[in-house]
Amino acid sequence: MAMPKREPTKLVPVPSTNIIPERDVDKSPILECRHLGIDFGGLTAVNDFNMAIGRTEIAGLIGPNGAGKTTVFNLLTKVYQPTRGTILLDGVDTHSMSTVQVNKAGIARTFQNIRLFSNLSVEDNVKLGLHNHISYGLWQGLFRLPGYWQGEKVAHERAMELLSIFDMENLASTKAGSLPYGAQRRLEIVRALATNPSLLLLDEPAAGMNPSETAELMENIVKIRDTFQIAVLLIEHDMSLVMSICEGICVLNFGQIIAKGTPDEIQADPVVIEAYLGKQKEG
Amino acid sequence: MNKLKSMSPATRTNFLTYAAVILTFAILQPLSAAGKISPTLQGQLVPVCAYVVMALSLNLTVGVLGELSLGHAGFMSVGAFSGAVCASALQNVIPASGLRLGVSMVVGALLAGIVGTIISVPVLRLNGDYLAIVTLAFGQIIKSIVENLYVGVDAKGLHFSFLQPTMRLGEGGRMILNGPMGIPNISKISTFLAGFILIMVTLAVIFNLVNSRSGRAIMALRDNRIAAESVGINVIKYKMMAFVISAALAGAAGALFSLGQNTIVASKFDFNMSILILVYVVLGGQGKMWGSILAASFLTILPETAAMRDLKDYRMLAYAIVLILVMLATNSPALKGFFARFFRRKEDKTEKGGAQ
Secondary structure, eight states: OOOOOOOOOOEEEOTTSOEEEGGGTTSOOSEEEEEEEEEETTEEEEEEEEEEEOTTOEEEEEOSTTSSHHHHHHHHTTSSOOSEEEEEETTEEOTTOOHHHHHHHTEEEOOSSOOOOTTSBHHHHHHHHTGGGOOOOHHHHHTTOHHHHHHHHHHHHHHHHHHGGGTOGGGTTSBGGGSOHHHHHHHHHHHHHHTOOSEEEEESTTTTOOHHHHHHHHHHHHHHHHHHTOEEEEEOSOHHHHHHHOSEEEEEETTEEEEEEOHHHHHHOHHHHHHHHOOOOOO | OHHHHHSOHHHHHHHHHHHHHHHHHHHHHHHHHTTOSOHHHHHHHHHHHHHHHHHHHHHIIIIIIOOOOSOHHHHHHHHHHHHHHHHHHTTTTOOOHHHHHHHHHHHHHHHHHHHHHHHHHHHTTSOHHHHHHHHHHHHHHHHHHHHTEEEEEETTEEEEEESOOOOOOOTTOEEEEEGGGOBOSOOOOOOHHHHHHHHHHHHHHHHHHHTSHHHHHHHHHHHOHHHHHHTTOOHHHHHHHHHHHHHHHHHHHHHHHHTTSSOBOGGGSSHHHHHHHHHHHHHHOTTOHHHHHHHHHHHHHGGGSHHHHTTGGGHHHHHHHHHHHHHHHHHOHHHHHHHHHHHHHHHHHHHHHHHO
């Protein structure tokens, strides 16, 4: 399997003891979580979650099943309201924001169990991502005023441009629900990108993909970061993917961060090895 | 014909729907003017148009927004009574019956739209079954309100009274709406032409909406609400938009309907009526506008034909049986497979056509 070569990254601390890549340090982190936590009834799902992501960083969030990774995504996108702590998106507290407002402020995501608009065409799915960037309103649409044609033309061109990242232009008129699994995952990424985010959250983007599709996906994630100059945070169980493209990795177990660092540091960390493989028997 | 082939399947269906409606009107209108069609059918032309618009507008809520509404007759009722009151009050102001009908339909649509907006505030915070039950309750509330509303008109303008039939009207004043007795002696100003225009307007509104930014957002809510929120679509706003447009169209249909009748009473627009319209939508296929048109037309005309006249008492029974049979048929894997094969072959052909 061809792996894209990862540039060696040096992680440096920002004021709150979180670490981000050195090249992003002259700008403030795009996302910073401070002591983030949520309780469901008596269960503490995530606790004292501290993390910072640099503006152009590809960061990974890993951990065993049930560690709370997707819960962190749901907290960041305000599907759940945090019980404790602060989320700073580009320095702005997202405390009072809803899911929709957080998206407008710059966080886009994909879902672990794919959530496409499956009865709509591929192009319409991307145009829905562009929803808040098309400016015409209800009346212009109902009466087909010039604003409608102009807006739809721009949306169509932009949608095609975005679909071309994954070479999916020829699928534009296909119903999203009838796409193969891998293509559905790619379409979800395109739709998220269409909302013009500054931070892209990918929840297991390679799940269900074969090795060659995974390799292609990795190249594309790096390409997306380079083209759009955005930060990417991904949850993934495929360690080869995580270790080859992520610059900073955060390991979560039972809702707590147990390790943070570069891929090399994480791979060598005895605490991480213990969380994944269990404790080595003494003697 | 080549142009027709080059359209996307959805655009082609829309285009053919318009064409079929225009063609039907072009055939029926001269026949009706020449008195060549039977009096029963002649009398059904306007109600059929009203029911078609009702089915189309409910299909916007059920098929496009994906929420079940059981109180659609309530909006028709609002439109019917406000339209009839408006037409009656304007009798001397606007002598031209066509213009008066148009104004009445707009007033009916506006009032139904306003009622729809008020109702949508609590309703749209709910989902699924709960939403359906609340719309059912609202349908009943509207019916009760209209049954207890008295409206009179005199030189000073309209007078309203609730629960009390006594009303002091000036010289030359008359009652228009008499509570549970409804509105008697309506001057029948609805025409088949007006019905046809309303159907075309409704189709244009729905098709243009569905193919626009707002319509896409509404369908996104139907397909996956959580994903829609994640790409920044305001759920309440677009749910409300679909619901209010649907209510306003139903209001216009109500005005068209009432102005084609001699008398209307509030009890006509009850739960049975809501279910009847839902049957049209489900039979015709959710989200399929041509299906709604066909189902509404056939199921309105069929019971009126000579053969079915004698069985009129069993109409609801027949509906129930037809509904059960359609549900069974559309959910049977064997039949589904058969139709899927048929449609796939058809799609292959169109794809080849597109490539040439």
